[in-house]
Amino acid sequence: MPENSEIQNGPAARIGGAIARLLDFVAVVSSLVVAGLMVFLVIARYVLGLSVVGLHELIMLAAVALYMTGAVIASRKRDHLTVDWIAGNITDPRRKAAHDLLIATLTIIITIFFIVWAYWMFSWGLKRPQTTPAYQIPLWVPQMAIGLAAVGCFCYAVRDFIVALLKLRRS
Template sequence: MMVRFFTQLDHKMGLLLNATALISSLLLVGLMLFLVAARYIFGWSIVGLLEMIMVFGMWLYMVGGLIASRKREHLVVDFVQTNIHDARMRRLHQGLVSLITLLITLFFVYLSYRMLKWGMRRPQHTPGLSIPLWVPQSAILFASVGCALYSLRDLIQCALGIFPDDQQTTSDQEVQ
């Protein structure tokens, strides 16, 4: 029952993240094309356009990192893991990596929260459109909280002995 709930929640979160990335990408590319056309074809200088591009770019970058974390496709150094052939030792290694990742992401949550809190107490705005700087900074907090939750998911799955990669590893060993 709980597994189904979390699976459905993960699926819905994936759809939301993908939609956010797609919308941010389209807005980013569209605004960049408009900026180039406005400047070099029409000779217009549109105040604040780069600021809007920066906001969408920040959200796209942070959501992209969160999507990679969700799919376990973020950057990893797997030299040690690929050289561990004992399944129990591999699980212990994955648990240790998950725990370290959780602690680091919790530290980033703390830092990004403090940054956002500071930005709201001492508000600064972009010069053209007066966009509060906490708008792009909130993307950092969003991504750090999401990555912390996904690393917690990985730690729990490791503790329960649930590994999405185990089926692939087992079938790879059977082929050899």
């Protein structure tokens, strides 16, 4: 079994760190785009009296990216859909590991449904192509963000499953 320092500094940790930085970057950029375009929309409409066609489409694309990136970041940090009361009352390390394994297993099952649903939605969008009214952006673009979030959440659920399984074996 590798030592802790090898695990924390190994290639998996470096890849995980790069993915975390990329997710954080996408979240910051999409947040700035949503906020900036909303401010521009308000100023253009109510101060300048202009109606900018298609701005809502761009805001929607950035918002979908932000929401889906946020879901993956929450999964990465193990903050997504947690119930602290139950976990906080478990004191036995073996039961705690079993609880973590149960949560990870349920998350894997749910994210598999999420992946299948996102795939159906994405493939439907490719078979029956539709676009946004103003800029003709294919609807599969925001659907792709949903699919990537589904896969990302699944990968972090598998990570949590493996970690819980290792804790259970050690206790």
